[in-house]
Amino acid sequence: MTSEWLARDVAARPLPVAPETIDRIIVGDSAPIRQLKRLIAAVAVSDAAVVVTGPTGAGKELVAEALHRASGRSGPLVAVNCAAIPAELLESELFGHEKGAFTGADRARIGRIEQANGGTLFLDEIGDMPPALQAKLLRVLETRRVQRLGSNCDTPVDFRLVTATHRDLCQAIERGDFRSDLYYRINVFTLCVPSLAERTCDIPMILARMISDHLCQNPAADAPHFDLSAIRALAAHSWPGNIRELKNVLQRAFVMLPGRMVTARHVRDNLLGMAMPDPEGDDYALPEAAPLGGDMPDPSAFHEALGKLGDIDLRGYIRDIEVAMIEAALDKRCGNVAQAADMLRLRRTTLIEKMKKFGIRRGLDA
Ligand SMILES: Nc1ncnc2c1ncn2[C@@H]1O[C@H](COP(=O)(O)OP(=O)(O)OP(=O)(O)O)[C@@H](O)[C@H]1O
Numbered sequence: 001m002t003s004e005w006l007a008r009d010v011a012a013r014p015l016p017v018a019p020e021t022i023d024r025i026i027v028g029d030s031a032p033i034r035q036l037k038r039l040i041a042a043v044a045v046s047d048a049a050v051v052v053t054g055p056t057g058a059g060k061e062l063v064a065e066a067l068h069r070a071s072g073r074s075g076p077l078v079a080v081n082c083a084a085i086p087a088e089l090l091e092s093e094l095f096g097h098e099k100g101a102f103t104g105a106d107r108a109r110i111g112r113i114e115q116a117n118g119g120t121l122f123l124d125e126i127g128d129m130p131p132a133l134q135a136k137l138l139r140v141l142e143t144r145r146v147q148r149l150g151s152n153c154d155t156p157v158d159f160r161l162v163t164a165t166h167r168d169l170c171q172a173i174e175r176g177d178f179r180s181d182l183y184y185r186i187n188v189f190t191l192c193v194p195s196l197a198e199r200t201c202d203i204p205m206i207l208a209r210m211i212s213d214h215l216c217q218n219p220a221a222d223a224p225h226f227d228l229s230a231i232r233a234l235a236a237h238s239w240p241g242n243i244r245e246l247k248n249v250l251q252r253a254f255v256m257l258p259g260r261m262v263t264a265r266h267v268r269d270n271l272l273g274m275a276m277p278d279p280e281g282d283d284y285a286l287p288e289a290a291p292l293g294g295d296m297p298d299p300s301a302f303h304e305a306l307g308k309l310g311d312i313d314l315r316g317y318i319r320d321i322e323v324a325m326i327e328a329a330l331d332k333r334c335g336n337v338a339q340a341a342d343m344l345r346l347r348r349t350t351l352i353e354k355m356k357k358f359g360i361r362r363g364l365d366a
Helices: 001-013 017-027 030-042 060-071 089-095 131-143 169-175 180-186 194-219 228-236 242-257 264-272 298-309 315-330 339-343 349-360
Strands: 050-054 079-080 121-123 162-165 188-190
Touching: 001 089, 017 030, 017 060, 017 079, 030 060, 030 188, 030 194, 050 060, 060 162, 079 089, 079 228, 089 131, 131 180, 169 180, 180 349, 194 228, 194 242, 228 264, 315 339, 315 349
Parallel strands: 050 162, 050 188, 079 121, 121 162
Antiparallel strands: none
């Protein structure tokens, strides 16, 4: 049963779970992410096993979390990274052990599979699970019972299995590294998480969420502000590390450009490149107030608008905006150029230069 089949099937059906639950966890509104969220909503309420695939850092663990939250299961979400635990410890980690089961087992310990009872077991990097454990896991899935190391008794378990891997499991089966019978057990549904490069229009939304999360955890932090050129530079990057890489870029921006307007040059030189930014801030250092003041549209709004447009005369459009804003500031300050320059956060001489360039005479002739 493939995602394509499911995609066709769910397109026409009402969603079984509130989409807000999934929206809160998975940020993004691009077509591939909207499709992924619909699939999660459709699959979440069943008990079927799900394999989540996708490149590293794309958000596979978040998909497991969304599946769990939307499933309504009352038990916990228990996550185990099979690649991060040494093979010799993974067995007791998953299955638990009785006291004295092996040297050093000085007390009994419940395994992660039992911990997930009533909830969801998320096995990350299942493609890295040693073959002997694959056989044991298969037995648990078939019998719905688990046996701790050193015990003769089986304990019944009820969990929903979600697995993830960045490996191609079909190739692993061909190489003999992964059991095909386990593959068919764990792979009732496949959910593919798109790479960030396939959904760069989600970058402004993801950045906004990451900034607000960062500010929640560090209320004293001074957030950087990404202008349209910065967003476009971010969208042009190839993102081999996907959202994890974007998170790192934002962390660098918090450290190197706090409270400053981040431009395309900063993105290229200081955030994707590692050069230190100019400490003086030749860009527009921001005062405490909102960068554009009052009700001005956020520059990121253009990102979406531009996506829907065909060709645009960018220079002409920006010139019209500049002229309109300069004239509005001069009106507001009754033709006083110095005060209008303050309002626009420009040097007086810079404003005069612009006025001459655009042929705006108001306030210059007096
Ligand atoms: N849509 C999203 N919105 C905001 N943050 C996200 C989103 N998707 C992923 N992240 C963040 O990106 C980081 C990587 O996500 P996650 O660990 O889920 O990726 P992964 O695909 O499981 O990575 P790996 O392949 O290395 O296991 C995490 O810090 C996660 O919180």
